[in-house]
Amino acid sequence: MTCENVTQMERQLRERIAQIRPADEDAAAAARRHSDRLTKPPGSLGKLEELAARLAGMTGKLWPDISRRAVLIMAADHGVCEEGVSAFPPEVTPQMVLNFLEGGAAVNVLARQAGADVFCVDVGVNADLSHPRLIDRKVRRGTADMAAGPAMEREEALRAVLAGMELVAGLSEEGYGIFVTGEMGIGNTTASAAIVSVLTGMPPERAAGSGTGIDEERRKHKAAVIGRAIERNKPDASDPIDVLAKVGGLEIAALTGAILGAASCRRPVVVDGYISSAAALAAVRLAPAAADYMIASHLSREQGHGPLLEAIGLSPMTHLDMRLGEGTGAVLSLHLVDASLRLMQEMATFESAGVSRG
CATH class of the missing domain: 1.10.1610.10 (Nicotinate-nucleotide-dimethylbenzimidazole phosphoribosyltransferase (CobT), small domain)
Structure with missing residues (x-):
């Protein structure tokens, strides 16, 4: 490039x-x-x-007409998994992508209940995937280990952001009136916590939560890995693209673009948990007015999520002790959106x- x-x-x-x-x-x-x-x-x-x-x-x-609603599941892998920050192996990412595509994941069940269409997007899965319903926007096969160097190049982060924007623009033209953010990527709570730490000044120890269910000892290790990645790469907090490139993830960058795309199309976007909120924070730092189009669905169990939502200026609709991701909390909140309009x-x-x- x-x-x-x-x-x-x-x-x-x-x-x-x-x-x-x-x-x-x-x-x-x-x-x-x-x-x-x-x-x-x-x-x-x-x-x-x-x-x-x-x-x-x-x-x-x-x-507004929100009868057509789209759940966008951005999927990518993370090189930082080499540092032992997750309870699950990286192989789970492509396996779960296929589960989404076959309609068997939690988000699929909740989407069917809410009358929403699920779109699964490969932005950076470290595998060769083929499925008739898969949207291929692969930028690269996973990021590099951010503890050893930048997660990706700046142009790769830009490509992922623009891919998210273009996807939403196309779906808006097809008549979709509301968007829901979702994601899949083993290791992505580590990347999200790093983004949050840089953009808010929150210490890595506070930003790093239990993710997929790691114990306290490994959580502290995760925080140390984040601190090391930030120190090594020195991401520029005034430049969200630089932050996404150096300590972020491809699916997080694509979600950032999707949120910006929804705002540019004057479409509401329901933001899921910690990872989606990290993308929302990056979007707001790029375009402050984008916050006007965000609906915070729920407060997750990730310890940094509450302060993160406060930094964006959002208040969550529910608090259900969820930490699954995928877009599950956001899809559930569609029922509240429907209720508000029906009233x-x-x-x-x-x-x-x-x-x-x-």
């Missing part, structure tokens, strides 16, 4: 980011006024009322029901 091509990708990313506008405050205010006319005390439905207003602001429509559309107003106001 030549410097000219990298420059071209940088320009392409800037042009797409420039399309992201803040949410429509007039539409959000109209939704709040309508909510106050419904037969209930003002604000009594809590986050559901605010969610309906935010959805109006995102889309510019009082009652707006189907509840009677004080006037129509002949109910006296308080």
